[in-house]
Amino acid sequence: MKLEQVTPVGEVVARLLSPHAEVVLHDSATDRIAAIWNPLSGREVGEPSLLGELDELTETGRDAYGPYPKVLPDGRRLSSVSAVLRDDAGTAAYVLCVNVDRTAFETASRLLAAFAAPVSGQPxxxxxxxxxxxxxxxxxxxxxxxxxxxxxxxxxxxxxxxxxxxxxxxxxxxxxxxxxxxxxxxxxxxxxxxxxxxxxxxxxxxx
Incomplete structure (x- = not known):
């Protein structure tokens, strides 16, 4: 599986969820970031993926994980999902992660809750x-x-x-x-x- 075969997937997901999501493509062979879109975390291509648990995950028989919670250094909470992408031989070639910033949605939820609160009668x-x-x-x-x-x-x-x-x-x-x-x-x-x-x-x- 070549990198150019996978990157369009990450790009369209990032376009759809922009600016509320970071999309990261990890190279499982090098355990480094192969591509990243809208880097909310500040990470860059080539940095370590820190996916040391990849071997364990790929042995579970599952290739889709989440949503699971994550937190950015500035305190923003994320909802994340990950997908293991395999080549023709069944080997885990890449891991695609989508990290959605919950801030805008939580703010909207609070705003809607405030509007839904009981109102007093007309003066x-x-x-x-x-x-x-x-x-x-x-x-x-x-x-x-x-x-x-x-x-x-x-x-x-x-x-x-x-x-x-x-x-x-x-x-x-x-x-x-x-x-x-x-x-x-x-x-x-x-x-x-x-x-x-x-x-x-x-x-x-x-x-």
């Missing part, structure tokens, strides 16, 4: 007069209750929902009609028809 002083909030909450609650998206609401569903919005005072707000029509995905004329039907049913309700 009433800011939102008590915002009728669009009431509109959005009412529609969201109704479609969740019905189990269908807005565009699949039936005519009866829209009449019922408009009745609720009207009772909540949303339709009495200035310029509410175009906003409500857009939210329900109907035309203004259709909204007026549905609203008339909702109010007619409300007046006919003995309750």
């Amino acid at each position: 009433r002083v800011l939102f008590e007069h915002d009728w669009t909030e009431k509109l959005n909450e009412s529609i969201a609650g109704y479609v969740q209750e019905r189990g269908v998206p807005v565009e699949r609401l039936s005519r009866a569903d829209r009449v019922e929902l408009l009745g609720r919005l009207d009772a909540a005072g949303v339709l009495s707000q200035r310029r509410s009609v175009p906003t409500v029509a857009r939210a329900l995905q109907v035309s203004r004329s259709a909204l007026y028809q549905l609203l008339a039907e909702a109010r007619k049913e409300s007046h006919a309700d003995p309750a």
Whole structure:
């Protein structure tokens, strides 16, 4: 197995995981680094691989190892995998190691966890007069209750929902009609028809 046959593998892996991974190709015959991409560890080609355990590893019948933890001198934690590459005779010719820096992923995990933390309720002083909030909450609650998206609401569903919005005072707000029509995905004329039907049913309700 020639070095030029193996290096494209290390190069494409490094390209895919850049800049978060170091890819190292070790020559098992010389126990030295044959190639390295994105050297997070600061190592260079020709330095000792320090793979003294290679003979032991290649006798286990396994050629893929990891993920296993490693640490850089600056304290950064890595997740690493290694693959033993054999020639046609079955002899371990090279060991390809991929060392992924976990820093960016751990930072992202903490950030996402912070965003997922419970949030406090809306301050009433800011939102008590915002009728669009009431509109959005009412529609969201109704479609969740019905189990269908807005565009699949039936005519009866829209009449019922408009009745609720009207009772909540949303339709009495200035310029509410175009906003409500857009939210329900109907035309203004259709909204007026549905609203008339909702109010007619409300007046006919003995309750």
